[in-house]
Amino acid sequence: AQSVTQPDIHITVSEGASLELRCNYSYGATPYLFWYVQSPGQGLQLLLKYFSGDTLVQGIKGFEAEFKRSQSSFNLRKPSVHWSDAAEYFCATGRGGGGNKLTFGTGTQLKVEL
Amino acid sequence: KAGVTQTPRYLIKTRGQQVTLSCSPISGHRSVSWYQQTPGQGLQFLFEYFSETQRNKGNFPGRFSGRQFSNSRSEMNVSTLELGDSALYLCASSLQTEQETQYFGPGTRLLVL
Numbered sequence: 001a002q003s004v005t006q007p008d009i010h011i012t013v014s015e016g017a018s019l020e021l022r023c024n025y026s027y028g029a030t031p032y033l034f035w036y037v038q039s040p041g042q043g044l045q046l047l048l049k050y051f052s053g054d055t056l057v058q059g060i061k062g063f064e065a066e067f068k069r070s071q072s073s074f075n076l077r078k079p080s081v082h083w084s085d086a087a088e089y090f091c092a093t094g095r096g097g098g099g100n101k102l103t104f105g106t107g108t109q110l111k112v113e114l
Numbered sequence: 115k116a117g118v119t120q121t122p123r124y125l126i127k128t129r130g131q132q133v134t135l136s137c138s139p140i141s142g143h144r145s146v147s148w149y150q151q152t153p154g155q156g157l158q159f160l161f162e163y164f165s166e167t168q169r170n171k172g173n174f175p176g177r178f179s180g181r182q183f184s185n186s187r188s189e190m191n192v193s194t195l196e197l198g199d200s201a202l203y204l205c206a207s208s209l210q211t212e213q214e215t216q217y218f219g220p221g222t223r224l225l226v227l
Contacts, residue, residue, distance in 0.1 A: 099170035
C-alpha cells in the first residue's frame with residue numbers, strides 16, 4: 001500500500017529564512033504527489049503537484065518541490081518565508097487505477113518567527 | 115468560478131443521532147471525495163463518488179455512507195453518531211476520477227456530545 005511520511009511534526013523558521021519540508025513516499029511505481037497547505041479552521045489549498053516529467057515543480061506562493069526517485073522524496077522548499085506562510089503543510093500521494101483516493105502524511109506545522 | 119462549498123460549516127450533535135453533510139463541487143467537476151480529519155488519525159479518505167456511483171471506499175464502518183446526485187452534488191451521512199466521529203469533514207472535487215487534482219472545500223466541523 002502506498003504511504004507518505006512527513007518526519008517533522010513542527011518546524012520553526014525566522015521570517016526571510018529558507019524553508020524545506022520533508023516528505024517521503026512509499027510506492028513501487030511513480031506516484032502522483034501533492035503538497036497542500038491548511039490554515040487554521042480552513043480546508044486544504046493545493047500548492048503544487050507532480051505527475052510526471054520535470055522533477056522540479058513550481059507551485060503557488062513561491063513554493064517549489066523536487067521529486068527524487070532515488071530517495072523516494074518530494075520535499076517542499078521556499079527560498080524566503082513570509083509570516084503568512086505559518087500553517088500546516090500536508091504531503092499526499094495517489095496513483096492511477098485507484099480513483100482519486102489520496103493518502104496523506106501526518107502534516108508539518110510551520111511556525112514563522114518575526 | 116466558485117470553489118467547493120460545504121454546508122453546514124459547523125454542527126453539534128449528540129451520540130446516537132445521525133447527520134447529513136452536503137458538498138457542492140466546482141462547476142463541471144464530476145468527482146467528489148470525502149475525507150475525515152481528526153487530531154489523532156489525521157486525514158483519512160472516506161469515499162469517492164463519480165457519476166452517481168461510489169468509485170472507491172476507505173476503511174470506515176458502514177455507519178458512514180454517501181451519495182451523489184445527477185448534478186454532482188454529494189451528501190454524506192453518518193448514522194448512530196459516536197463521540198469519535200467528532201472531526202472536520204472535508205469534501206474535494208475534481209474533473210474526472212483517475213488521479214485528477216482535487217480541490218477542497220472549507221469543511222464541516224462536527225462535534226458529537
